[in-house]
Amino acid sequence: xxxxxxxxxxxxxxxxxxxxxxxxxxxxxxxxxxxxxxxxxxxxxxxxxxxxxxxxxxxxxxxxxxxxxxxxxxxxxxxxxxxxxxxxxxxxxxxxxxxxxxxxxxxxxxxxxxxxxxxxxxxxxxxxxxxxxxxxxxxxxxxxxxxxxxxxxxxxxxxxxxxxxxxxxxxxxxxxxxxxxxxxxxxxxxxxxxxxxxxx
Amino acid sequence: xxxxxxxxxxxxxxxxxxxxxxxxxxxxxxxxxxxxxxxxxxxxxxxxxxxxxxxxxxxxxxxxxxxxxxxxxxxxxxxxxxxxxxxxxxxxxxxxxxxxxxxxxxxxxxxxxxxxxxxxxxxxxxxxxxxxxxxxxxxxxxxxxxxxxxxxxxxxxxxxxxxxxxxxxxxxxxxxxxxxxxxxxxxxxxxxxxxxxxxx
Numbered sequence: 001x002x003x004x005x006x007x008x009x010x011x012x013x014x015x016x017x018x019x020x021x022x023x024x025x026x027x028x029x030x031x032x033x034x035x036x037x038x039x040x041x042x043x044x045x046x047x048x049x050x051x052x053x054x055x056x057x058x059x060x061x062x063x064x065x066x067x068x069x070x071x072x073x074x075x076x077x078x079x080x081x082x083x084x085x086x087x088x089x090x091x092x093x094x095x096x097x098x099x100x101x102x103x104x105x106x107x108x109x110x111x112x113x114x115x116x117x118x119x120x121x122x123x124x125x126x127x128x129x130x131x132x133x134x135x136x137x138x139x140x141x142x143x144x145x146x147x148x149x150x151x152x153x154x155x156x157x158x159x160x161x162x163x164x165x166x167x168x169x170x171x172x173x174x175x176x177x178x179x180x181x182x183x184x185x186x187x188x189x190x191x192x193x194x195x196x197x198x199x200x
Numbered sequence: 201x202x203x204x205x206x207x208x209x210x211x212x213x214x215x216x217x218x219x220x221x222x223x224x225x226x227x228x229x230x231x232x233x234x235x236x237x238x239x240x241x242x243x244x245x246x247x248x249x250x251x252x253x254x255x256x257x258x259x260x261x262x263x264x265x266x267x268x269x270x271x272x273x274x275x276x277x278x279x280x281x282x283x284x285x286x287x288x289x290x291x292x293x294x295x296x297x298x299x300x301x302x303x304x305x306x307x308x309x310x311x312x313x314x315x316x317x318x319x320x321x322x323x324x325x326x327x328x329x330x331x332x333x334x335x336x337x338x339x340x341x342x343x344x345x346x347x348x349x350x351x352x353x354x355x356x357x358x359x360x361x362x363x364x365x366x367x368x369x370x371x372x373x374x375x376x377x378x379x380x381x382x383x384x385x386x387x388x389x390x391x392x393x394x395x396x397x398x399x400x
Contacts, residue, residue: 129399158399166389167397179389186386189366189379197367199329199358 005195007033007098008187009090009116011109012180014124015154017136019170023124024103026173027180034099034184037090040066043081056086074104074111085112099184106160113163120187121164122180127171129154205395207233207298208387209290209316211309212380214324215354217336219370223324224303226373227380234299234384237290240266243281256286274304274311285312299384306360313363320387321364322380327371329354 014020024036040056042063051057058066063082066072073091075084085102093100102112112119126132132154136147161167166183170176187193214220224236240256242263251257258266263282266272273291275284285302293300294316302312312319326332332354336347361367366383370376387393 125399155399161397162391164391166386167391167394168389179385182382182385183389185379185382186366189368189383191362191364191367194367197361199325199355 005095005097006193007094007096007100008184008193009094009112009119010034010099010101010184010187011112011119011121012101012103012124013106013109013122013157013164014170015126015132015157016150017132017139017154018124018126019135019173019176020103020124022173023170023176023180024101026177027101027184030177030181031099031184033097034101035093036101036103037085037093039103040072040084040086041081043083073115074108076105076108106157106163110160110163118193120166120183122166122168122183123161123164124168124170124176125158127169131171205295205297206393207294207296207300208384208393209294209312209319210234210299210301210384210387211312211319211321212301212303212324213306213309213322213357213364214370215326215332215357216350217332217339217354218324218326219335219373219376220303220324222373223370223376223380224301226377227301227384230377230381231299231384233297234301235293236301236303237285237293239303240272240284240286241281243283273315274308276305276308306357306363310360310363318393320366320383322366322368322383323361323364324368324370324376325358327369 012020012024028034028036038052038054038056040058040063042058042060045051045057049055060082063084066084067075071087072084073087075082085104085108090100090102104112109121113121126135129151133147133151136142136150142150168176168179212220212224228234228236238252238254238256240258240263242258242260245251245257249255260282263284266284267275271287272284273287275282285304285308290300290302302308304312309321313321326335329351333347333351336342336350342350368376368379368383
């Protein structure tokens with residue numbers, strides 16, 4: 001039985017505070033054939049962040065050069081900072097049969113779906129908005145005003161939920177992780193992703 | 201977050217010899233919320249079979265009465281024997297939020313999809329036709345002529361593969377079982393099966 005040779009493009013979106021980054025890195029640890037794409041950004045590095053792990057931190061000049069050279073699959077400008085997905089890593093991975101996770105917002109997710117119609121769109125959310133607020137406050141990272149903005153953004157992003165394939169509720173991290181893993185395993189068995197199987 | 205209250209209707213089809221029955225019963229052991237529907241039949245009980253576990257063995261008179269009373273969701277006549285899916289068990293289960301596995305052939309699967317548009321269709325197959333033949337011979341249950349018929353039927357059933365959602369290859373039983381389990385877990389997170397979630 002010949003299997004499709006391409007890896008899956010897996011988009012994970014979540015409001016800030018829902019645990020997306022932790023889930024993505026733990027998922028990559030569990031699934032040896034799955035890799036997380038690292039985005040490029042022009043925003044300044046925050047304390048604790050590492051170049052090449054959290055983002056590739058580049059200058060605005062470099063970023064615009066990457067746009068011009070079509071080195072980004074998708075990019076956006078948010079609050080004067082640029083964010084983009086490097087093309088080479090993604091395309092090389094996919095062709096090599098490696099699953100690749102893109103950790104992007106709803107607008108970016110919809111663009112990826114247009115570019116890669118077979119991509120799998122997963123939305124991660126806390127059980128309630130109140131829980132999201134609680135987690136944002138517990139991080140002690142943002143001011144009240146910033147938290148209010150993040151919650152407003154979360155509500156706006158949730159409106160795009162019907163465009164997604166899956167909704168994973170990150171109540172307990174281990175459960176959410178199991179569900180994400182199951183989604184990846186199941187998607188590999190979907191006939192839509194397999195080249196027409198021939199049994200001899 | 202309100203979840204959909206209904207259980208999933210999961211159809212598993214496979215050529216004779218691919219290990220469908222074993223997989224179904226093991227899947228039900230692993231997933232406490234999953235139940236296997238037991239079909240009714242008018243064919244004689246074979247050695248080792250148990251009424252109520254393998255089939256409900258009924259007379260033709262009783263079967264036709266069940267058809268008349270609309271007690272069967274779906275039925276078919278194969279080689280002069282009737283086979284049908286009891287309605288009450290399935291509908292009660294689904295309403296109670298229990299996943300229900302129907303172990304039926306391709307024609308039945310397509311009827312179930314029409315009746316339950318949200319049903320999940322899984323095809324189970326051996327890695328190759330040669331392996332299917334090997335397993336049928338190893339069972340020492342059928343004559344050469346019967347085995348040839350089963351292989352011919354398998355080829356015919358495989359033509360319906362594009363109508364299915366998933367293809368699980370039963371090479372190693374434990375792996376196929378994990379994949380089936382992943383499919384059930386993942387399908388529960390599909391937005392298509394969830395009632396519109398509301399985050400407060």
